[in-house]
Amino acid sequence: MTTAPNRPHHVVIVGAGFGGLEAAFGLAGAPVKITLVDRRNHHLFQPLLYQVATASLATSEIAWPIRYLLRDRPDVTTLFANVSGIDAAAKRVLVDDGDALPYDTLVLATGARHAYFGHDEWEPFAPGLKTLEDATTLRRRILVAFERAERETDPARRAALLTFVIIGAGPTGVELAGTIADLAKDTLPKDFRNIDTSKARVVLIEAGPRVLAGFPDDLSAYAQKSLEGLGVEVVLGKPVTECSIDGVVYGGNRLEARTIIWAAGVRASRAAEWLGAPADRAYRVQVNPDLTVPGHPDIFAVGDTATISDTSGNPVPGIAPAAKQQGRYVAALIKARLNGGTLPPFRYKHAGSLAQIGKRKAVIDFGWLKLRGTIAWWIWGIAHIYFLIGLRHRLSVAMSWLWIHARNQRAARLITQGSSKVTG
Amino acid sequence: MTTAPNRPHHVVIVGAGFGGLEAAFGLAGAPVKITLVDRRNHHLFQPLLYQVATASLATSEIAWPIRYLLRDRPDVTTLFANVSGIDAAAKRVLVDDGDALPYDTLVLATGARHAYFGHDEWEPFAPGLKTLEDATTLRRRILVAFERAERETDPARRAALLTFVIIGAGPTGVELAGTIADLAKDTLPKDFRNIDTSKARVVLIEAGPRVLAGFPDDLSAYAQKSLEGLGVEVVLGKPVTECSIDGVVYGGNRLEARTIIWAAGVRASRAAEWLGAPADRAYRVQVNPDLTVPGHPDIFAVGDTATISDTSGNPVPGIAPAAKQQGRYVAALIKARLNGGTLPPFRYKHAGSLAQIGKRKAVIDFGWLKLRGTIAWWIWGIAHIYFLIGLRHRLSVAMSWLWIHARNQRAARLITQGSSKVTG
Secondary structure (H helix, E strand, O other), X not given: OOXXXXXXXXXXXXXXXXXXXXXXXXXXXXXXEEEEEEOOOEEEOHHHHHHHHOOOOOHHHOEEEHHHXXXXXXXXXXXXXXXXXXXXXXXXXEEOOOOEEEOOEEEEOOOEEEOOOOOHHHOOOOOOOOOHHHHHHHHHHHHHHHHHHHHOOOXXXXXXXXXXXXXXXXXXXXXXXXXXXXXXXXHXXXXXXXXXXXXXXXXXXXXXXXXXXXXOHHHHHHHHHHHHHOOEEEEEOOOEEEEOOOEEEEOOEEEEOOEEEEOOOEEEOOHHHHHOOOEOOOOOEEOOOOOEEOOXXXXXXXXXXXXXXXXXOOEOOOOHHHHHHHHHHHHHHHHHHHOOOOOOOOOOOOOOEEEEEOOOEEEEEOOOOEEEEXXXXXXXXXXXXXXXXXXXXXXXXXXXXXXXXXXXXXXXXOOOOOOOOOOO | OOOOOOOOEEEEEEOOOHHHHHHHHHOOOOOEEEEEEEOOOEEEOHHHHHHHHOOOOOHHHXXXXXXXXXXXXXXXXXXXXXXXXXXXXXOEEEEOOOOEEEOOEEEEOOOEEEOOOOOHHHOOOOOOOOOHHHHHHHHHXXXXXXXXXXXXXXXXXXXXXXXXXEEOOOHHHHHHXXXXXXXXXXXXXXXOOOOOHHHOEXXXXXXXXXXXXXXXXXXXXXXXXXXXXXXXXXXXXXXXXXXXXXEEEEOOEEEEOOEEXXXXXXXXXXXXXXXXXXXXXOOOEEOOOOOEEOOEEEEEEOHHHEEOEOOOOOEOOOXXXXXXXXXXXXXXXXXXXXOOOOOOOOOOOOOOEEXXXXXXXXXXXXXXXXXXXXXXXXXXXXXHHHXXXXXXXHHHHHHHHHHHHHHOOOOOOOOOOOOOOOOO
């Protein structure tokens, strides 16, 4: 392990998501200097992002200033900047304003964006959900659709405004569909005069044969039944072949809808491209068993930026606990290397899979135990509150959920960003 | 009072701020049909807007969906639309999509925007504070200034980034200056590595001879001393003669500053122009003693849209309690007219003036009692929590304030809107 002479070993971490932040936390006390670079000033709790999109939570309830999280770590410098590339030969991270940041060890934790698999032209009609801005944009689209329906007199146009299509029935798609159904059926009905919001159609379209494909068959079946109980129309085995301003086409059927949400796939950030590293079709770096990038023993990739298999040969899932485990592993390996040692390969431990279905149910697969219904919902809720950082956020989210359950009141029903334009 | 035959008397209220909302509340039970039009979907608690701009409160803590506030009032239809004019001859409100809304009685409560008194070209450099978007834009500018200073190596440019100028020392200017000083001196210092945020300059510039001109002399003097105690530089008697990307010029002095905030004046919305009504220099309609627009007995103007004198000949101030009293009066007068009666002229009752100075002090002028310091701050805080609508918002704001006081932690330090561009 090389370090330039006369200065401490410099670890640069790009991205302050779950993986990058955990790597910084794990390096506490190590004889290193750390620079954490992110193009946003906040760490985002992505598992609850769909609740911002559906007006259940406020943006500040699931985001923390990165600097604040590391205020007691003088060894960490946080840099609010956009990385534009890596000069691996010179061991420098290139920043968009022309700066170059020398590193001894580099950790790439740059995450993923949603991907349209060759149909990028669908993005304006079917936005995805990865950032706070994505969430407030979706929230605006959903709320504006109801507002415009209230003023629309043409029955066909009104029906299209009250049709919400979610493409992709993984956890995000299922959670969005359930929560939009709750919003339309529980929260909004008394607020409108000309439309019956409870008649809004929520259509969940999945190309594969079942919802929540990562879960056991019986939990998938339960999730589907529960969604249908909430009024969600579940369409399986039909890939979407067209998205436009008018709606979607799937399996030869045309559905008029003014709100379409993309939850069907992601692609990693440009880290593999920066390095010319081997990548899978979602552009994730195919990392070595110790999470280094092939050919670059001093560069690690973690979380959604990387792909690796677990001990049974299945790919490690792109979820927060996996990214955190990888961040912790990388921190431990850097510390071991500085002492002249090494570590056995990374091993992923799957704690469980969770998904919320509407506001009172969930499914949980712990492997050794499968749970569903209200009990699963309680565990889901407590687990998510536990994983939030700090008492302030925990109290705030708990209070927001209490109000949703007790009063059907969603505090964050704000149309912002371009709200002066009514047509949204 | 005329009503078209065969349908209930139709009251159209334009604007769901304090005045418009109070008029709608006051008409409960009256034999009327009400349409409340706003181009935003939320009612905003403007007295605390500066706390959103300074990352102390989240947007959803001071805003409520208008529909939600009127969900139990089937007599009220809320319309999310932009009013473009009034056809007083045909008694119709014109909406931007070409719709026209017939009214029997019209209440104009369209509020005000900040005004630059002939220097509209200053707006890009010195934004004001009237909407949630204004507040998140200001929040972004303030937080990005610190971020850019952290990366800036040129001393002069860094100093300009760490200089915050507030123009206008009324309550909003005083509150902004004190809170930015707190932010720089209490909340941020431990978060940065290259800059000492506590050395940031906060400069409050006022053309008049004292801060808080609407308050008694001794409270003005106390407010100035308190601000100076927080490190705010107070400049009096010097009008600003130039705002640009580089800073401001006042009284012949040039001050390099990258963040300038305009708190020096407002102008009313275009209501007077729509009607060709007599207006003052801030475009407020000079209403009759019963708040009707001269020449239009069936059109009322209230709040920041109107100007009227109190019993001592002083203009009624443009504050929330005044707008609410006017909204209530108009509702009562409409009800009286429907019964064939009328009411004596509107009389403004001034309950008091309040301003917060930094996070632990305030000044209050009740007329019969003047308060300052910590005791005034407690009354200020309790009064503001009391005036928020609903337990949910009260608890949430109380909790945010508790965290600011106990932990110097401001929950809403989020750079959003264009956050991918670091240069903000």
